[in-house]
Amino acid sequence: MTTKTTPKPQAEASAARKLTIHPVSRIEGHAKITIRLDEQGQVADTQFHVTQVRGFEKFVEGRPYYEMPSITARICGICPVSHLLASSKACDSIMAVRIPPAAAKARELLHMAQFVQSHALSFFHLSAPDLLLGMDYDPAKRNVAGLLEEHPDALRDGIALRKFGQTLIERLGKERIHPSWTVPGGVNNPIDPSVRDKTLAELPSAVAIVERTLAMWKAAVEGFPAEVESFSNFPTMYCGNVGPDGSLRLYDGNLRFVGPDGAIVADQVAATDYATYVAEATLPHSYLKAPYFRPVGFPGGVYRVGPLARLNVADRTGTPLADAELAEYRQRYGRIVQSGFHYHYARLIEALHGLERIGELLDDPEILGTRVRAHAGVNNNEGIGVIEAPRGTLIHHYKVDDNGAMTWANLIVATGHNNLAIGRGVEQVAKRFVHGSKIEEGALNRVSALVRAYDPCLSCSTHVLGQAAVVLQLEGPDGEILDEIGTV
Amino acid sequence: MVEKVKVRIDGEVIAATAGQTILEVARANSKYIPALCYMEGLSATGACRLCVVEVSGVARLVPACTTPVAEGQSVVTSTPQIESYRKIALELLFAERNHVCAVCVSSGHCELQALAQEHGVTHVRYPYSCPRLPVDTTHPRYVLDHNRCILCGRCVRTCAEIEGAHVWDVAGRGIGSHLVSELQRPWGEATTCTSCGKCVQACPTGAMAEKGWAVEEMTKHKTVVSRLTSMREGS
Numbered sequence: 211m212t213t214k215t216t217p218k219p220q221a222e223a224s225a226a227r228k229l230t231i232h233p234v235s236r237i238e239g240h241a242k243i244t245i246r247l248d249e250q251g252q253v254a255d256t257q258f259h260v261t262q263v264r265g266f267e268k269f270v271e272g273r274p275y276y277e278m279p280s281i282t283a284r285i286c287g288i289c290p291v292s293h294l295l296a297s298s299k300a301c302d303s304i305m306a307v308r309i310p311p312a313a314a315k316a317r318e319l320l321h322m323a324q325f326v327q328s329h330a331l332s333f334f335h336l337s338a339p340d341l342l343l344g345m346d347y348d349p350a351k352r353n354v355a356g357l358l359e360e361h362p363d364a365l366r367d368g369i370a371l372r373k374f375g376q377t378l379i380e381r382l383g384k385e386r387i388h389p390s391w392t393v394p395g396g397v398n399n400p401i402d403p404s405v406r407d408k409t410l411a412e413l414p415s416a417v418a419i420v421e422r423t424l425a426m427w428k429a430a431v432e433g434f435p436a437e438v439e440s441f442s443n444f445p446t447m448y449c450g451n452v453g454p455d456g457s458l459r460l461y462d463g464n465l466r467f468v469g470p471d472g473a474i475v476a477d478q479v480a481a482t483d484y485a486t487y488v489a490e491a492t493l494p495h496s497y498l499k500a501p502y503f504r505p506v507g508f509p510g511g512v513y514r515v516g517p518l519a520r521l522n523v524a525d526r527t528g529t530p531l532a533d534a535e536l537a538e539y540r541q542r543y544g545r546i547v548q549s550g551f552h553y554h555y556a557r558l559i560e561a562l563h564g565l566e567r568i569g570e571l572l573d574d575p576e577i578l579g580t581r582v583r584a585h586a587g588v589n590n591n592e593g594i595g596v597i598e599a600p601r602g603t604l605i606h607h608y609k610v611d612d613n614g615a616m617t618w619a620n621l622i623v624a625t626g627h628n629n630l631a632i633g634r635g636v637e638q639v640a641k642r643f644v645h646g647s648k649i650e651e652g653a654l655n656r657v658s659a660l661v662r663a664y665d666p667c668l669s670c671s672t673h674v675l676g677q678a679a680v681v682l683q684l685e686g687p688d689g690e691i692l693d694e695i696g697t698v
Numbered sequence: 699m700v701e702k703v704k705v706r707i708d709g710e711v712i713a714a715t716a717g718q719t720i721l722e723v724a725r726a727n728s729k730y731i732p733a734l735c736y737m738e739g740l741s742a743t744g745a746c747r748l749c750v751v752e753v754s755g756v757a758r759l760v761p762a763c764t765t766p767v768a769e770g771q772s773v774v775t776s777t778p779q780i781e782s783y784r785k786i787a788l789e790l791l792f793a794e795r796n797h798v799c800a801v802c803v804s805s806g807h808c809e810l811q812a813l814a815q816e817h818g819v820t821h822v823r824y825p826y827s828c829p830r831l832p833v834d835t836t837h838p839r840y841v842l843d844h845n846r847c848i849l850c851g852r853c854v855r856t857c858a859e860i861e862g863a864h865v866w867d868v869a870g871r872g873i874g875s876h877l878v879s880e881l882q883r884p885w886g887e888a889t890t891c892t893s894c895g896k897c898v899q900a901c902p903t904g905a906m907a908e909k910g911w912a913v914e915e916m917t918k919h920k921t922v923v924s925r926l927t928s929m930r931e932g933s
Contacts, residue, residue, distance in 0.1 A: 272833050274841055280801045280913035393912035613835035
């Protein structure tokens with residue numbers, strides 16, 4: 211996606227340049243980053259572009275609403291369960307049903323399995339090459355294959371942890387990707403006792419992997435002071451779902467917004483009221499919309515979502531092992547953790563919480579309940595479903611006619627909420643690491659690694675189609691591209 | 699007096715009754731010939747061309763569902779050419795409208811999908827038409843998705859021949875042919891529809907479905923419809 215420009219006379223080109231990272235690699239979806247340098251070779255400004263459009267919100271118009279979970283799940287292959295659940299909740303709302311308790315627990319169990327597999331994918335498969343091999347490591351080996359040579363045990367742990375989550379999804383939903391088990395009104399089959407027994411038997415080894423990884427990461431994170439300091443290390447608001455007692459909630463709960471200092475700005479915001487607090491702006495350089503906190507306005511109302519934000523927003527996780535880790539995390543970095551680099555740490559704590567919730571849910575006798583589905587037709591012409599996806603708050607908002615045909619849809623996904631913060635984070639990290647006329651590969655990789663820390667899912671966020679990957683372009687003030695480098 | 703004839707199907711000599719079609723005789727004798735528009739208990743129309751077979755002395759392939767057996771006839775149900783034609787017919791059905799199995803209520807229970815798998819249709823060699831087609835959600839219990847309709851006409855014949863209501867028909871010509879209920883009225887406003895749902899059960903794909911079922915959940919019971927005819931004939 212190189213910008214096409216007409217070469218300008220050399221005198222006009224001057225020393226100022228633009229860098230473009232395209233495509234950004236080891237993320238889900240497509241992105242491009244442009245960094246404009248001034249005549250002294252210092253970063254003048256940056257832009258984070260999401261480069262493709264998919265149009266889900268438009269082409270679902272006319273479809274029966276109860277098809278929405280399976281259609282929107284196709285937005286993403288990494289966390290389709292998030293879309294399935296948010297969509298199913300929006301459909302429950304259209305049907306005006308309160309789903310049976312066993313179904314709600316079954317859905318949460320599926321969600322926790324997804325949290326574990328998705329967080330494992332983000333930490334081990336996508337970011338561990340930067341984190342364990344180093345930001346300046348040979349780019350040809352800075353990948354999963356390099357990890358296999360240098361850190362085979364960590365890689366095995368990552369694969370085993372992801373497999374644990376994926377296997378549970380498969381046992382529950384019969385398919386690892388895009389399971390059709392979650393339906394409007396509940397789930398379509400009760401859980402077989404053998405699923406509980408097999409999963410509970412495997413659970414301790416999964417918990418041990420996360421505990422081992424947390425211990426390793428707590429030591430390793432000390433080796434990244436510059437990254438901690440410059441990866442989106444600025445004050446923003448934070449958003450996430452919490453329970454009535456302020457504890458972390460991933461499947462249900464209500465929205466809470468806190469300010470940069472941790473003060474609660476809005477609390478127990480029901481799904482139906484999200485639009486009072488969240489509005490969306492469009493950016494001229496990106497297909498990804500930029501949600502902002504409506505009472506503050508655009509572009510000042512920047513807030514973040516996802517693991518870092520959720521741990522800032524929640525008073526506690528509500529499970530013992532994760533709460534102990536959260537206490538240590540807060541002891542190290544404070545009650546409000548600002549640096550985007552700590553998304554990784556927060557992600558591991560959440561993975562532990564997910565595993566603990568899996569244990570709690572499976573120990574609950576109600577999880578095997580056989581009444582798992584409510585049937586109803588259209589009883590509301592509008593439905594909103596909100597959940598915490600692994601990458602942050604996910605909102606599905608539908609309108610239907612009296613016959614159940616979709617007339618309007620709005621999906622606000624985690625990466626969208628983080629769009630403004632990623633954009634500002636790119637600028638901060640570029641200013642810290644990019645200097646002069648020649649692009650250093652390590653600098654390029656740090657800009658990409660900042661994006662990776664957010665674990666963005668750009669295919670989700672633009673509901674986009676295409677190949678994944680970042681290109682870094684160096685551009686003069688007149689738009690001439692002077693240097694270009696792509697990541698692998 | 700019922701006239702008996704002897705035919706040879708895939709080399710095996712079979713006794714049949716004059717007036718029976720090749721498809722009826724083959725199926726009664728456990729000889730498999732695929733078909734989509736044919737359904738037991740309904741008249742045959744020869745629309746889908748999946749049941750094409752070779753008949754001795756005939757230079758072209760003929761549809762087994764509409765070709766009557768004749769004394770001394772020799773029929774071959776499968777050759778590389780026949781299989782190739784069947785695969786083409788299936789691919790053209792997929793190319794004509796918007797068949798997206800992954801999000802279809804009938805996935806896993808769909809006759810078109812099953813036949814495609816059976817015939818090794820892993821790709822469609824023709825450009826997709828991708829027509830913009832509506833979904834009729836006006837009926838309180840059922841839904842018609844034109845994107846998934848293959849115009850087999852089983853719903854039309856079921857409604858006309860078994861229910862006697864004749865709500866459905868095919869309007870338009872060629873590629874513009876499409877299913878209509880009661881002279882273009884939305885299904886939910888069709889005064890002749892008895893809401894019996896037999897058309898839904900007869901539909902081989904997810905084009906007609908009961909409302910409210912999610913992906914992969916719509917299973918059809920076409921034998922219930924076929925049985926009505928045999929019970930009436932038996933009475």
